[in-house]
Amino acid sequence: MRYLPLSDADRSAMLATIGAADIDALFADVPAEAVLDGPIAGLPNHASEMAVERALVKMAGKNLTASTTPFFVGCGAYKHHVPASVDMVIQRGEFLTAYTPYQPEIAQGTLQVLFEFQTQVARLTGMEVANASMYDGSTAMTEAVFMARRITRRPKCIVSAGVHPHYTSVLKTLTRFTGDVVEAGTPSFTRGAPGDDLASLIAQIDAETSCVVVQNPNLFGHIADLTPLADACHKAGALLIVVVTEIVSLGVMKSPGEMGADIVVGEGQSLGAGLLFGGPYLGLFACREKHVRQMPGRLCGETVDASGKRGFVLTLSTREQHIRREKATSNICTNSGLIALAFSAHLSLLGEKGLRHLAALNHARAVQLAERLGRVPGVTLLNGPFFNEFTLDLGREARPVVRKLAEKGVLGGVSLGRLWPGEKALQNGLIVAVTETATDEDFDAFEDALDEVMA
Amino acid sequence: MAMNDVGRPTRLVAGTGAVAETFTGNRALMLEEPLLFERGSLDTSGVDLPPVPPVPDRLGGLARDGVIGLPGFSEPEAVRHYTRLSRQNYAIDLGIFPLGSCTMKHNPRLNEKMARLPGFADIHPLQPQSTVQGALELIDVLADWLMKLTGMPAVAMSPKAGAHGELCGMLAIRAALDARGDERRVVLVPESAHGTNPATAAFCGFTVENIPANARGRVDLDALLARLGPDVAAVMITNPNTCGLFEPDLKTIADAVHAAGGYVYCDGANFNAIVGRVRPGDLGVDAMHINLHKTFSTPHGGGGPGSGPVVLSAALAPFAPIPFVRKTANGLELVEEDTAATHAADSFGRMVAFHGQMGMFVRALAYMMSHGADGLRQVAEDAVLNANYVLASLKDLYTAPFADSGPCMHEALFSDDFLDGTGLTTLDLAKALIDEGFHPMTMYFPLVVHGAMLVEPTETESKANLDQLIGAMRHVATQMLADPDAWRAAPHFAPRRRLDETLAARRPVLGYKDEAA
Numbered sequence: 019m020r021y022l023p024l025s026d027a028d029r030s031a032m033l034a035t036i037g038a039a040d041i042d043a044l045f046a047d048v049p050a051e052a053v054l055d056g057p058i059a060g061l062p063n064h065a066s067e068m069a070v071e072r073a074l075v076k077m078a079g080k081n082l083t084a085s086t087t088p089f090f091v092g093c094g095a096y097k098h099h100v101p102a103s104v105d106m107v108i109q110r111g112e113f114l115t116a117y118t119p120y121q122p123e124i125a126q127g128t129l130q131v132l133f134e135f136q137t138q139v140a141r142l143t144g145m146e147v148a149n150a151s152m153y154d155g156s157t158a159m160t161e162a163v164f165m166a167r168r169i170t171r172r173p174k175c176i177v178s179a180g181v182h183p184h185y186t187s188v189l190k191t192l193t194r195f196t197g198d199v200v201e202a203g204t205p206s207f208t209r210g211a212p213g214d215d216l217a218s219l220i221a222q223i224d225a226e227t228s229c230v231v232v233q234n235p236n237l238f239g240h241i242a243d244l245t246p247l248a249d250a251c252h253k254a255g256a257l258l259i260v261v262v263t264e265i266v267s268l269g270v271m272k273s274p275g276e277m278g279a280d281i282v283v284g285e286g287q288s289l290g291a292g293l294l295f296g297g298p299y300l301g302l303f304a305c306r307e308k309h310v311r312q313m314p315g316r317l318c319g320e321t322v323d324a325s326g327k328r329g330f331v332l333t334l335s336t337r338e339q340h341i342r343r344e345k346a347t348s349n350i351c352t353n354s355g356l357i358a359l360a361f362s363a364h365l366s367l368l369g370e371k372g373l374r375h376l377a378a379l380n381h382a383r384a385v386q387l388a389e390r391l392g393r394v395p396g397v398t399l400l401n402g403p404f405f406n407e408f409t410l411d412l413g414r415e416a417r418p419v420v421r422k423l424a425e426k427g428v429l430g431g432v433s434l435g436r437l438w439p440g441e442k443a444l445q446n447g448l449i450v451a452v453t454e455t456a457t458d459e460d461f462d463a464f465e466d467a468l469d470e471v472m473a
Numbered sequence: 474m475a476m477n478d479v480g481r482p483t484r485l486v487a488g489t490g491a492v493a494e495t496f497t498g499n500r501a502l503m504l505e506e507p508l509l510f511e512r513g514s515l516d517t518s519g520v521d522l523p524p525v526p527p528v529p530d531r532l533g534g535l536a537r538d539g540v541i542g543l544p545g546f547s548e549p550e551a552v553r554h555y556t557r558l559s560r561q562n563y564a565i566d567l568g569i570f571p572l573g574s575c576t577m578k579h580n581p582r583l584n585e586k587m588a589r590l591p592g593f594a595d596i597h598p599l600q601p602q603s604t605v606q607g608a609l610e611l612i613d614v615l616a617d618w619l620m621k622l623t624g625m626p627a628v629a630m631s632p633k634a635g636a637h638g639e640l641c642g643m644l645a646i647r648a649a650l651d652a653r654g655d656e657r658r659v660v661l662v663p664e665s666a667h668g669t670n671p672a673t674a675a676f677c678g679f680t681v682e683n684i685p686a687n688a689r690g691r692v693d694l695d696a697l698l699a700r701l702g703p704d705v706a707a708v709m710i711t712n713p714n715t716c717g718l719f720e721p722d723l724k725t726i727a728d729a730v731h732a733a734g735g736y737v738y739c740d741g742a743n744f745n746a747i748v749g750r751v752r753p754g755d756l757g758v759d760a761m762h763i764n765l766h767k768t769f770s771t772p773h774g775g776g777g778p779g780s781g782p783v784v785l786s787a788a789l790a791p792f793a794p795i796p797f798v799r800k801t802a803n804g805l806e807l808v809e810e811d812t813a814a815t816h817a818a819d820s821f822g823r824m825v826a827f828h829g830q831m832g833m834f835v836r837a838l839a840y841m842m843s844h845g846a847d848g849l850r851q852v853a854e855d856a857v858l859n860a861n862y863v864l865a866s867l868k869d870l871y872t873a874p875f876a877d878s879g880p881c882m883h884e885a886l887f888s889d890d891f892l893d894g895t896g897l898t899t900l901d902l903a904k905a906l907i908d909e910g911f912h913p914m915t916m917y918f919p920l921v922v923h924g925a926m927l928v929e930p931t932e933t934e935s936k937a938n939l940d941q942l943i944g945a946m947r948h949v950a951t952q953m954l955a956d957p958d959a960w961r962a963a964p965h966f967a968p969r970r971r972l973d974e975t976l977a978a979r980r981p982v983l984g985y986k987d988e989a990a
Binding site for chain 2: 019021022023024028029031033035041046051052053054056057058059061064065069070073074075077078079080083084086089093097101103106107108109110112113114115116120122124126127130131133136137146148151153154156182184185190192194197242243268271273293294295296297298299310316317318319320321322327329330331334352353354355357362365366369370372373378379382385386401402403404405420436440454
């Protein structure tokens with residue numbers, strides 16, 4: 019076995035030192051009826067690198083990859099070009115094979131990266147502080163709702179119908195037994211502003227409301243000025259939580275902080291991570307400084323060492339489960355450190371100038387494609403303003419259209435029917451995402467294929 | 474005057490005996506690195522992009538103005554920044570990382586290569602299912618390995634880490650109780666449990682009660698049996714436990730809990746000790762999470778991402794979260810809805826936006842296929858052998874509170890009682906080990922012994938590496954007992970001396986502030 023360094027001679031010598039007759043003696047506490055005599059049946063024995071690689075390459079080959087086909091799928095995960103040096107950085111063994119930085123004197127690399135990451139996330143979202151990351155956007159959103167309840171001591175959370183339905187599902191699952199009340203509506207399929215309606219959200223706010231959760235751009239790609247909603251929340255003593263699933267949008271759009279958000283959560287996958295069939299991704303979490311002691315997750319802070327040099331440590335850990343046990347702010351232990359590194363490295367390679375350019379490019383390309391697809395007979399563009407994702411009304415059920423497009427080799431977006439199978443009013447909707455990776459040839463292929471399928 | 478073996482004398486600061494400060498603050502290969510915000514520039518970018526087509530924007534008046542404050546690097550600057558930072562980290566790739574309860578084993582590079590195959594890395598979670606049959610197959614095959622290795626009939630794949638897996642298991646238990654209209658709400662947790670266990674139980678609406686340990690470091694069977702009753706929903710047990718000991722009464726406990734109408738949650742953080750030799754399903758477990766980033770070698774990445782699939786008994790399987798993969802006549806299907814139409818109406822719902830940690834699944838499966846059933850059994854045996862070798866080699870010098878009660882499993886537990894009277898603690902010893910070139914063991918956990926030191930070598934360390942660690946631990950302890958005052962300020966040779974954690978918490982500085990701001 020290539021990963022096991024002990025030889026039989028080592029094993030015998032070590033057993034002699036221990037004073038054990040054989041290896042079985044070390045498992046003496048296991049009840050006899052639970053001891054297995056030999057390798058578990060029904061599983062193969064060890065295999066060479068070559069054999070494992072052959073089997074997995076075969077499996078991987080059955081999937082249609084985003085880079086080999088015209089690709090327009092979004093809804094919470096976006097295909098962006100990740101610079102080659104980002105992957106090189108996260109494959110440095112000193113980052114890849116380190117543990118959580120519990121011994122800060124020999125973990126300054128990870129800690130400084132987290133400090134830089136927190137600063138980048140806070141600035142991007144327009145907030146004062148950010149944590150060292152969470153599992154993904156959906157779990158970060160749920161943690162934000164709990165945080166709002168701790169701060170306001172109120173039970174009710176109002177979730178906009180424009181929030182990714184999987185995120186809302188996660189929230190509903192995790193609040194089933196916590197006493198939180200979640201009010202979530204059904205999306206509208208309205209021309210001009212699909213998804214949600216801020217005025218009706220404002221009307222729902224009452225004295226029991228701890229927070230309103232709104233996504234911007236919303237799932238349908240629609241973007242809105244959240245300032246009136248923030249004002250209404252604050253007037254009622256509630257908090258505004260803003261969800262951002264396409265973080266590149268903040269290179270060109272007003273930040274949630276500028277619009278009055280109290281907590282911003284998001285999915286950071288767009289920078290650094292790649293598509294990865296859904297994970298591992300990166301939960302972003304930022305808030306106002308006055309709420310930092312109610313914040314979940316790991317935090318990295320600046321300090322000095324015994325000789326006065328600047329250094330970094332994990333801090334405010336009295337909020338966490340290993341100290342607080344059943345009184346902890348969250349049961350979460352792990353963050354998403356390596357993906358935070360990828361995010362931070364990608365963003366530092368872009369810099370302010372590159373991020374603004376990337377965001378402007380995404381937006382302009384999406385505007386171009388939206389106009390082209392909106393001219394396909396039978397297709398209507400629903401959005402007024404949007405960033406890099408928009409919703410089409412196909413005038414017929416979209417799920418089979420997506421399948422037929424895939425048969426023609428075009429991954430043409432996500433049907434609303436896949437996300438809301440039960441909602442009749444949404445079945446004709448198709449959400450299309452456009453990033454810098456889509457070429458003019460991809461646009462042509464999509465338009466031609468949609469033309470044919472719709473004909 | 475200090476003299477090198479060859480060459481010139483080292484220059485000393487007059488009168489102090491200390492080596493002079495350098496102009497740069499660097500010391501040869503030990504390189505200081507400023508923050509991105511001190512080095513980068515708002516006008517620099519390391520990414521070339523095509524020009525933006527000139528079209529009128531559709532941002533509805535929401536364009537961002539003002540400076541965001543995100544400095545950039547050219548590619549050479551970025552590569553050097555992160556490479557220099559990386560060198561201030563300890564890592565498994567550099568040496569033994571004996572962090573108890575964390576299973577820091579070698580991370581095979583084949584796994585990294587496989588996870589980067591475009592067929593796994595470059596696919597979207599919402600692509601049509603017909604275009605991702607290979608990805609669903611990988612999840613299905615990994616699930617089959619996990620079920621066979623644990624002897625359990627079902628597995629939920631989507632939890633993103635160990636604590637998230639615990640949450641999945643406890644939500645399944647809560648959903649099962651609710652489904653039968655049972656209002657029992659007490660969860661029993663041993664004193665030695667990971668802090669996540671009580672945190673998770675409380676999150677699911679349960680009341681936590683502690684169960685004491687006996688003198689042998691195991692759950693006090695009599696106390697536990699006496700507490701069982703119609704109000705007890707579940708028992709959460711770690712096996713092997715956090716003292717590194719096998720719980721020999723687990724089957725007896727499980728039978729009694731089941732007879733009393735409750736469920737058994739097993740924290741599987743320490744599965745590495747028994748993989749291939751013992752199946753938790755044979756011990757009466759109803760739910761157990763498996764940290765793919767421990768037992769199955771997916772890299773820890775400086776604090777995640779993890780991955781925590783949960784195996785479930787037949788009693789809990791119907792309550793498993795969506796989504797999950799199911800075999801159908803037309804291939805593999807990803808069930809995304811918890812409705813009667815999908816035969817998943819009892820599911821407690823969704824835990825994550827998509828399908829779980831695919832990148833970790835690929836790595837874990839590559840690891841399992843590489844080892845096979847025979848190799849995984851050898852993994853457990855060598856992990857346990859290595860830990861017992863450390864225990865046997867140190868117990869005459871270090872206090873080993875449970876060594877008299879027989880062998881340990883995959884980790885050896887010591888306390889700092891042997892340092893009594895020196896004024897030195899576990900912390901001082903750990904910091905001294907840093908100077909010897911090791912990552913210290915887990916400190917102050919579990920809470921059931923004083924100044925706990927939990928040493929988990931894992932199976933991927935050679936005897937020579939263990940002998941060096943043992944030698945260093947003996948040397949440090951012996952010197953500490955002989956001359957305590959010399960050992961209060963380690964580490965001396967790390968990139969930083971001891972860091973002021975009190976200052977960090979009292980006046981939190983959680984981000985960089987520009988001088989001008």
